[in-house]
Amino acid sequence: MTRQIEPDSPETKRTTSSGDKRKKVRPGRIRERNRERILMAAEKEFSQNGFGATTVQKIADRAGLPKSNVLYYFSNKKRIYYALMDDIMGRWNEMFSKIQPEDDPATTLTSFIHAKVELSRTHPLASRLFALEIIQGAPVLKDHLSTTMREWVQARAGVIQQWIDAGRMAPVDPVQLILLIWSSTQHYADFQVQILAIEDKSEYTESDFQHAADFLTSVILRGCGLAP
Amino acid sequence: MTRQIEPDSPETKRTTSSGDKRKKVRPGRIRERNRERILMAAEKEFSQNGFGATTVQKIADRAGLPKSNVLYYFSNKKRIYYALMDDIMGRWNEMFSKIQPEDDPATTLTSFIHAKVELSRTHPLASRLFALEIIQGAPVLKDHLSTTMREWVQARAGVIQQWIDAGRMAPVDPVQLILLIWSSTQHYADFQVQILAIEDKSEYTESDFQHAADFLTSVILRGCGLAP
C-alpha cells in the first residue's frame, strides 16, 4: 500500500506484515494492538464529531488508554486522522478493481452497486468519516481526489462510454452515472438516521440493505436501457 | 412559521414580518440586520467546521461584530445553530408543496428533481449543514425527521403508490425512490469538492447543474418506466 496521505512526515509507520525492515524497531506486538484500538476509537469519535470537535482525551477514553499513551503512538491528533484516511482510501481502492470493455454492462453495474451498498453496510463509520471530510472541503483528501480517484473514475467512465458506443446500453453521461451510483449507495451509510426515522425503524437489518441494493439496481439498470 | 426546533426556550424571536405583538420589543431595524449577518456568518462557519469546531469568535469575525455582540443577539452558540436549522427546515417544507394523484408522474418527478437540484445550487451551505447534522446523528433534527419529514415522505410515497397501482409507472418502492432522488440531488451540494476534483473543474457553472438535473431526470424517469 502506498503512503498516499500523510502531509506530515515521520512516524506513523504501519508495523503490519510488510518487509519493512527499519533499523531498530522490531517492537512489541503490543504496538500493533494498541494502534488498532486507537484507530477504532478514533474512527468512532471522528465520524461522530468531525475532526475539530473530537478530543484526544475522548479517543483515549474510548480506547481505554491514558491520553499520553495515545500521543505516544500518534504524535498528534492530525496523525491519527491521516492514518484513518489512509486506511479508508486503501480499502476503497482495493475494491471494484478491474472493469473491462468485454464485460457485460448489466452484470458489472449490478455487482458495483451491490459492492458499494455492502461497503456502506460493513463500514458505516468510515463512510461517514469520508463524507465529513468531503463536505468540509476535503482538506486532507483533496490531492487524492484529483489524482487517484479521478483516474479511477475516468477509467471506468471510459469503459462505460465504449459500451454506449457499441450500442450495448443507453447513451447516458458515464461520469454522472458513476456519481449517481456513488451517491445513492453512500447515502445508506451517511444518512442512516434520516432513513431510519422516515421508515420508522430503529435499526437496519441485513435485508434492508438487500432491498436497497435491489431497488437501486433495478431502477438504474432500467435507467440505462439495460431492461429488467 | 412554527417554531419546530429550539429545544431551549426564550429569546430567538424572529422579528420578521408576522403579527408578533410582544409587549415592549418593537426594536430597531438594526436587530434584524445584525441577526441576519450573524446567521449568514454562522451558516458558513458551521457548514465548514460542524457545530463543535465552530467558535463564536469566528462567527463574530465573519459577521464583522464583536463576540459579545453576537452573544447579545443569541444568548449562546446552540441558539444560533437552532435558528439555522429552523430556517433550513422551513425552506425545505415550503418547497414541493402539493402532489396529487391526478398529476402526471413524469411531470411531477421531473419538477421535483429540478427543484431539488436547484436547491443544491442556490443553498449549498444549508445543504451541507443539514448533511453534517444528519451524519452526526441528527441531535437537533431527530424529532423533526420522525414527525414532519416522515409525514412529508409518506404522503408523497402514497401518491406514487397510487400511480403504480393505476399502472401509470413501473412498480418501484416509492420511499426508496424518494430517497434516491433526495440523495442523488443532495450530493451535488454536499460533495461538491469531490465532483469538481473528479471532473477537473474549479467551479460549477449553472449549466453543470442543468446537465446534472437532466441526467438524473432521464435516468430516473426511464428507471420508473416513464420512458423518454
Place this chain on the structure above:
DNA sequence: AAAAAACTGGACTATTTGGTCAAGAAATTG
C-alpha cells in the same frame, strides 16, 4: 429633551484543549 430601552464592545474568568516531559515499568536483546 428627558427617560427608557436597545445596542456596543472591552475586560475578565473558569474550563478545556493539544501537546510536552520526565521518571519509571516492562519487555527485548546481547
Place this chain on the structure above:
DNA sequence: CAATTTCTTGACCAAATAGTCCAGTTTTTT
C-alpha cells in the same frame, strides 16, 4: 542478567474557548 529499548502515565502548561459583566453609546419613545 545487565543493557538497551519500548512502553506507560501522571503532572504540567500555554493557548483557546464559551460565556459573563458592566460601563458606556445610540436609538426610540413619551
